Amino acid sequence: MTATLSRETAGVPTPPVRIVHLGLGAFHRAHQAWFTAQATDAAEWGIAAFTGRSPAAAVALAAQDHLYTLTRRGADGDRTEVVGSIVEAHRGDDLARLADLFADPRVAVVTLTITEAGYRLLPDGLPDVADPVLAADIENLRDALAHRDPLGEVAANSALGRLLLGLEIRRRAGAGPIAIVPCDNVPDNGRWLRTGLIATAGMVDDLLAGWVAEQVSVVSTSVDRITPRLSEADAAWALESRGDACPVVAEPFADWTLEGDFPAGRPDWESAGARFVDDIEPWEQRKLWLLNGAHSILASAGPLRGHETVAEAIADPACRDLVERYWGEAVALLPEGIEHADYRGALIDRFANPRIVHRLEQIAADAATKTRYRAATVAERTLDAGRVPDASLEAVAAWVAGVIAGHRAPDSQDDLIDQALAADDPVARLLEVVSPRLAGDAASLEAVRSRVAALRAADPVASAT
Known part of the structure; x- marks a missing residue:
């Protein structure tokens, strides 16, 4: 040495x-x-x-x-x-x-x-x-x-x-x-x-x-x-x-x-x-929604499909499709003049870097708070814009499905999550943890419920039990 x-x-x-x-x-x-x-x-x-x-x-x-x-x-x-x-x-x-x-x-x-x-x-x-x-x-x-x-x-x-x-x-x-x-x-x-x-x-x-x-x-x-x-x-x-x-x-x-x-x-x-810069909000949203939001999606949806790293998950067509559809909803909320096409392309290259072993379990820590500020926020703002938040609700559903399936990392909201899992309707209660507004919207709740069922069906562990 x-x-x-x-x-x-x-x-x-x-x-x-x-x-x-x-x-x-x-x-x-x-x-x-x-x-x-x-x-x-x-x-x-x-x-x-x-x-x-x-x-x-x-x-x-x-x-x-x-x-x-x-x-x-x-x-x-x-x-x-x-x-x-x-x-x-x-x-x-x-x-x-x-x-x-x-x-x-x-x-x-x-x-x-x-x-x-x-x-x-x-x-x-x-x-x-x-x-x-x-x-x-x-x-x-x-x-x-x-x-x-x-x-x-x-x-x-x-x-x-x-x-x-x-x-x-x-x-x-x-x-x-x-x-x-x-x-x-x-x-x-x-x-x-x-x-x-x-x-x-x-x-x-x-x-x-x-x-x-x-x-x-x-x-x-x-x-x-x-x-x-x-x-x-x-x-x-x-x-x-x-x-x-x-x-x-x-x-x-x-x-x-x-x-x-x-x-x-x-x-x-x-x-x-x-x-x-004089106004950080659009730059912050670009990064938070596109990079961090995609990371959270991969950390939730990836383990449901048997993946352990970001590179593995982004190489899965189903995971990549969800990320790119979610990005489409997120960029529609960004102001004009904030470049995002090249940024998204660079993100795919960064995620796919085979020499950066970025484990999904590392990203998954405190996932409830991250989901609240990322996918749930995009879903809420998409509703405010008069559009249907299809992909962002599916991203939230990936977190809900992962929690129900037992794919969990340490979380500051563990007490609330445990209470939700013990409730008669864990999907509704988990959705409420990250967005009371979405949980109170009947259409959003039903969309999350149906997507949780589909995602759980793709989970190799859940589908084998």
């Missing part, structure tokens, strides 16, 4: 910390950290990253000077590079270091990759006060701020709670304004998170809520780069050949579109290929 990665041997400098990231994982390392490392002013912008549930990535990165390799895996070969933009990595519950960073006026940006469900916000952006973890954080913060206690010992276990704790510390320190940049696949994620931040802050302390409203810019983003779960073979190769215990493999394609202000500055991400 070669020596462990180090900045000295790799000749990689250590930029000062000016970005905090919550949710250290493979996608962050393949996307925001990579864009930052590629920027022309990368030497000025280091990242201090905090893990989510598991501290494993922080431990591995700390042992190798926080360097890691990114392999861009194309159909015709690999290109591997060392990425040095992360300069600190911490456990998610290291709130003392988080507090120090938020109090530092040099820190200008906070990015997040915590998944849609990790925000613990309702579809309208308001806090989910029924969530016990978020409710406990709100109570802890409220009590501490009401007594103006020092905040070093306050418990915060949710990402939103930790973010508000950091912002209160920044307010008290007089460290100035800051930009928050959510990088998860939630429609209108900047305005959605801003609503949640201000509303949750208002439940904690009026001074904090006012300061957040005035001093915190929440940037909307659309992010795109297929980053499959690392295989054992890739992990072993990176460790043996590069001394890297924390490698990432991703497709060559990468896209980042942003809308919003950065009152304390930001990296020159444009020089790395990022796009800044």
